[in-house]
Amino acid sequence: MRIEDFDLELPQELIAQEPVHPRDHCRLMVVYPDGKMEHRYFYNLIEYLSPGDVLVLNNTRVRPYRLRGVKTTGANIEILLTRRLSDRVWEALANPSRRLHLGTEVLFDKGLKCKTIQVREGGWRILEFNEEVESYLDELGEVPLPPYIHRKVKEEDYQTIFARVNGSVAAPTAGIHFTDELLERIEAKGVEILYVTLHVGPGTFLPVRVEEIEKHYVLPEEIEVTEETAERINRARSRGGKIVAVGTTVVRTLESVAEEDGRVKSYKGKTDLYIYPGYKFKVIDRLVTNFHLPKSSLIILVSAFRNREIIMNAYREAIRLGYRFYSLGDAMLLY
Incomplete structure (x- = not known):
């Protein structure tokens, strides 16, 4: 596939320059496998989770690098x-x-x-x-903000509320939308909340510079999945629970440590897993993500999870409806 297949015209005014307060009041586009869409708010995410599901978050913390x-x-x-x-x-x-x-x-x-x-x-x-x-x-030091954010943003607004492990140069921004109250309500519903670590590296800012996307590569990043987390994910899957990844960093972390049968192993080390259309997902069932840059490895990843035509159609609809894009923007649930 060619990188132009993942391009679209995005009006500059839709690139979010400041976060939404409260965090979980950003918009949420829900996209089903057949391409059907629903337009909600992030606090409605709980309605799409069931008892026994597992919500997996990235607990990395951005350092002032x-x-x-x-x-x-x-x-x-x-x-x-x-x-x-x-x-x-x-x-x-x-x-x-x-x-x-x-x-x-x-x-x-x-x-x-x-x-x-x-x-x-x-x-x-x-x-x-x-x-x-x-x-x-x-x-x-200063927390590095993406180059498309031109306003000053408070450090706490660019960290997730569960950021614990120092090491990232950029935030895992799909997680920014969660509040303590929303997480408490999700847990009270019987959804298990687990954490993995992927320290986001500078590759997140680098564009895809090849015409054929299969020739692209991503820079290695540090990840960790503990033995307890791996065991709890495996138990949930054996009971029929769905694994809901919050962000592309969680997808890459779990898919990096998954066996062909979907069983997750504990691991601490590096991953350079690059996911593009044709990849066979082993462990992820649902994905919560932001709206990404055109022609980026991130939009390529979500197009692998839910086919390219559906994703590009959803992005065009998001533009038509004025959704906010990129790190501080709105969210999408690929159900």
């Missing part, structure tokens, strides 16, 4: 830390990347500084700091 500094020449530069290689050495992206040559030094507040020790293709840099970096992040 964006640092603003100056070169010794006085030029401003922005650093996005993407992967810790050791206490003082990090993989990073720079903006503008052309300013970070081998040996370039960048100065930050509080005496923190770094030097470029390796230049890689695609704008990647390896930076060595003069101090251990993590202890500086809460004071000097």
Whole structure:
């Protein structure tokens, strides 16, 4: 399939610039396997869950991995830390990347500084700091927002209420819509709520640059599924419960650790699973997700879960009805 098959014209005014309050009052489009649609609100999600189902959430937390500094020449530069290689050495992206040559030094507040020790293709840099970096992040760093959000957003509005495990450069945004009250009501209905971890990496911001989608790849990301979570998912499936993934990160995590018969294994490590049409899902029955960027690996994934024609038709209807798109926008339930 070609990447143009996943393109559509999205009016700029539909790209959400601020969250909805309360969180669960965003709109929810429900899409059935035959393409039929219902238009609800997120707090209605509970009506589509049954006792014995399992709702799986990603408990990663976004860290303030964006640092603003100056070169010794006085030029401003922005650093996005993407992967810790050791206490003082990090993989990073720079903006503008052309300013970070081998040996370039960048100065930050509080005496923190770094030097470029390796230049890689695609704008990647390896930076060595003069101090251990993590202890500086809460004071000097900023939570990285997607480039299409142009307004200042409070950090708590870009975290899920169940964010616990530090490590992401972007939020698993399908989970942002949940409130404590909604989760309590879902649990009281007899739905089991479980957590996995996928630390969202910088690949979430990178476009698909190939014409044939089968040739695309995604960058590895850290995941964890505990033994207890795996066992509880397997027990629920054996009883006939549906596995409802909240977000594409949960889909990729669970599908990465599932056997061919759908049994889930515990695992801690990396995944580079790329899901595109033709993929045979092993464990996921339902998907809660946001409205994604055209021509992205995320819209390709949801098109694999529910065929491309149905998804693109749903997106066109969402545009016609003024749904809000992307990270801070409205939600979709693929039932």
